[in-house]
Amino acid sequence: MSDTLGTDTADGRQSQGTPGAGDAATSVPPAPPRAAAHRRGRARMRLEIAVLSAPAIITFLAFVIFPVALAAYYGFYQWKGYGEPTDWVGLNNYKLILTDPAFHDVLWHNGLILVLSLVIQGPLAIVLALLLNQKIRGRSTIRVLIFVPYIISEVIVGTGWSLMLQSNGAGNDLLHRIGLGSLEADWIADPDLAIWTLMAIITWKYIGFAVILMLAGLQSIPDEIFEAAQIDGASYWQIQRRITLPLLGPTIRIWAFLSIIGSLQLFDLVYIIWGQYVSGTAGTSTMAIYMLAQGRNAGNYGYGSAVAVVMFVISLIVALIYQRFVLRRDLRGAVTEGTV
Amino acid sequence: MSATTTISRMSPAPEPKAPTGRRNNRDKPQKWGSHVTYFIALLFVGVCIAPVLYIVLGGFRTNSQITTDPAALPRPWVVGNYIDILKSTVFWGEFANSLIVAITSTAGIVALGLMVSFVIARYDFKLKGAMYSLFAAGLMFPMVIAITPLYLVIKDLGLVDNLLGVIIPQIAFGLPTTVIILVPFLRAIPNEIEEAAAIDGMSRLGFFFRMVVPLSLPGVVTVGILGFVGSWNNYLLPLYVLNSQANYTLPLGVQVFSSQYSTDTAKVLAFTSLAMLPALIFFSIFEKRIVGGLTGAVKG
Numbered sequence: 259m260s261d262t263l264g265t266d267t268a269d270g271r272q273s274q275g276t277p278g279a280g281d282a283a284t285s286v287p288p289a290p291p292r293a294a295a296h297r298r299g300r301a302r303m304r305l306e307i308a309v310l311s312a313p314a315i316i317t318f319l320a321f322v323i324f325p326v327a328l329a330a331y332y333g334f335y336q337w338k339g340y341g342e343p344t345d346w347v348g349l350n351n352y353k354l355i356l357t358d359p360a361f362h363d364v365l366w367h368n369g370l371i372l373v374l375s376l377v378i379q380g381p382l383a384i385v386l387a388l389l390l391n392q393k394i395r396g397r398s399t400i401r402v403l404i405f406v407p408y409i410i411s412e413v414i415v416g417t418g419w420s421l422m423l424q425s426n427g428a429g430n431d432l433l434h435r436i437g438l439g440s441l442e443a444d445w446i447a448d449p450d451l452a453i454w455t456l457m458a459i460i461t462w463k464y465i466g467f468a469v470i471l472m473l474a475g476l477q478s479i480p481d482e483i484f485e486a487a488q489i490d491g492a493s494y495w496q497i498q499r500r501i502t503l504p505l506l507g508p509t510i511r512i513w514a515f516l517s518i519i520g521s522l523q524l525f526d527l528v529y530i531i532w533g534q535y536v537s538g539t540a541g542t543s544t545m546a547i548y549m550l551a552q553g554r555n556a557g558n559y560g561y562g563s564a565v566a567v568v569m570f571v572i573s574l575i576v577a578l579i580y581q582r583f584v585l586r587r588d589l590r591g592a593v594t595e596g597t598v
Numbered sequence: 599m600s601a602t603t604t605i606s607r608m609s610p611a612p613e614p615k616a617p618t619g620r621r622n623n624r625d626k627p628q629k630w631g632s633h634v635t636y637f638i639a640l641l642f643v644g645v646c647i648a649p650v651l652y653i654v655l656g657g658f659r660t661n662s663q664i665t666t667d668p669a670a671l672p673r674p675w676v677v678g679n680y681i682d683i684l685k686s687t688v689f690w691g692e693f694a695n696s697l698i699v700a701i702t703s704t705a706g707i708v709a710l711g712l713m714v715s716f717v718i719a720r721y722d723f724k725l726k727g728a729m730y731s732l733f734a735a736g737l738m739f740p741m742v743i744a745i746t747p748l749y750l751v752i753k754d755l756g757l758v759d760n761l762l763g764v765i766i767p768q769i770a771f772g773l774p775t776t777v778i779i780l781v782p783f784l785r786a787i788p789n790e791i792e793e794a795a796a797i798d799g800m801s802r803l804g805f806f807f808r809m810v811v812p813l814s815l816p817g818v819v820t821v822g823i824l825g826f827v828g829s830w831n832n833y834l835l836p837l838y839v840l841n842s843q844a845n846y847t848l849p850l851g852v853q854v855f856s857s858q859y860s861t862d863t864a865k866v867l868a869f870t871s872l873a874m875l876p877a878l879i880f881f882s883i884f885e886k887r888i889v890g891g892l893t894g895a896v897k898g
Contacts, residue, residue, distance in 0.1 A: 307721050311713065311729065314777075317706075318770050322744060328750065339750070386642060394639065402882065404642060405881070405885070407646055411833065411849050413831075413833050418867075421863060422652060427668050435669060569742070573738060574738060
């Protein structure tokens with residue numbers, strides 16, 4: 259078939275032989291005898307498209323897009339979660355959110371977590387990935403083991419860590435045993451320490467993911483480039499700085515994007531550790547926790563929905579800024595043209 | 599090693615032997631680092647694994663052991679905590695719920711995702727780009743943001759405290775990643791194969807089931823694993839949707855169990871260990887695929 263058409267762009271539809279690109283189809287009209295078959299083929303193609311894509315699109319619209327739209331709608335009401343919302347309050351919920359000192363707190367926490375995640379995990383992951391990218395014994399075992407924290411659910415991680423970090427837990431006992439008893443502290447309940455405890459746990463949980471991504475990125479760099487640099491007499495550090503890091507750029511930028519979005523959405527870990535074992539959230543509360551507390555727990559769904567919208571807008575703005583200025587090159591075409 | 603690598607650098611002539619020497623070359627300049635490397639690697643692995651070991655070993659201790667010596671090894675080892683949990687219907691009920699939810703969600707994610715990705719990758723129509731963008735944008739709608747209204751939608755559908763109320767939204771939220779990963783896989787299937795199938799009289803749908811599904815298997819497996827692990831670990835949605843213990847999934851069960859038995863730390867640790875075991879087993883079986891899938895996702 260490709261012989262008769264003499265082109266690879268044919269998308270393989272046997273009966274009509276329409277070239278792949280839609281535009282091209284209009285510029286190269288099919289031979290007249292084929293027109294009827296062509297029309298039948300098109301109808302059939304439409305049907306197939308509809309049948310194959312409808313389930314996914316309907317599910318996606320109904321359970322992802324529609325709820326987000328609904329949040330925007332409920333956000334304008336003072337709504338208790340039952341019956342039709344009637345108590346229109348306009349932008350009042352948003353005014354309350356933006357002027358609530360508690361919201362400023364959670365926003366600050368999310369921002370701090372975002373920045374610290376990037377600053378701590380990024381360089382650490384790159385260094386560890388460079389180390390592990392060498393041919394050392396047991397490399398694949400190491401790769402499996404460092405990924406374990408990422409695989410275990412937040413609930414289990416949170417439960418385990420909170421038991422270890424209680425004031426009479428294993429963490430303090432260990433410090434005591436190795437002669438660092440003076441460092442013992444109430445890691446979870448002390449409001450000054452809590453955010454750093456959270457950062458330590460976040461780093462522990464997600465660093466493996468970052469390292470694995472960076473390793474994957476490193477391994478996609480062709481060896482020939484390193485060989486060429488070595489032949490030219492570049493030192494190890496020159497190679498890392500001038501070749502590895504730039505070529506690892508796309509991986510780093512994508513990881514950072516995932517990390518940023520994750521930081522803004524953080525919920526499970528904080529809720530499990532601080533919601534369960536400590537009264538109050540000891541200075542670690544996040545936007546998502548605020549949303550749950552104000553919305554569902556207080557029965558004020560209108561307000562909760564407005565918080566969700568604020569979170570969404572913040573995520574969207576951050577994501578758009580990031581894509582515009584950082585990811586532009588990596589994602590060009592991926593989202594807009596559908597060519598990955 | 600230094601001898602052979604030096605030779606291969608000094609004399610570029612024996613090129614055909616390159617495949618074995620290629621990777622060695624990269625390590626050579628920092629050969630001094632090998633001991634340091636091992637040390638740091640082991641330290642890193644230790645930090646990653648120690649808390650997990652603490653949970654598992656803690657289940658083998660008694661509460662008095664934990665109280666007097668929180669950071670010690672079990673002495674003596676007791677298996678009673680684990681046996682108690684393994685005998686409890688609560689644990690197995692929650693395990694079964696998790697399994698049902700994870701398997702059904704995964705099947706849904708893979709089936710719906712594969713179908714729509716096939717359309718996006720291999721059909722030409724006006725809305726193709728919009729369809730892809732819709733799902734790509736969905737990556738920015740994490741469940742946390744939509745959870746309040748999502749709960750209301752689930753409530754209106756009468757699916758509160760019903761496993762379907764967890765499964766269907768999980769499928770919906772799993773679709774963006776699935777589409778992003780699968781579309782390149784499906785696009786990479788050579789047109790010649792499709793043409794050959796067409797010449798042999800295979801319909802497009804026949805081609806889909808008989809050729810596309812098998813050929814995109816690596817992508818499908820990756821997507822399936824991501825869906826399974828994500829579903830198995832999901833906490834937020836069950837927290838909102840499920841409210842009777844008979845319907846709890848394991849993450850919810852762990853949380854409830856640990857607050858119910860907050861004084862029985864050893865038992866909580868045993869419960870927690872057993873709850874993480876399935877994910878760990880699943881992960882160790884498919885580890886290569888997971889890592890490979892992530893690589894693919896990043897490249898995409």
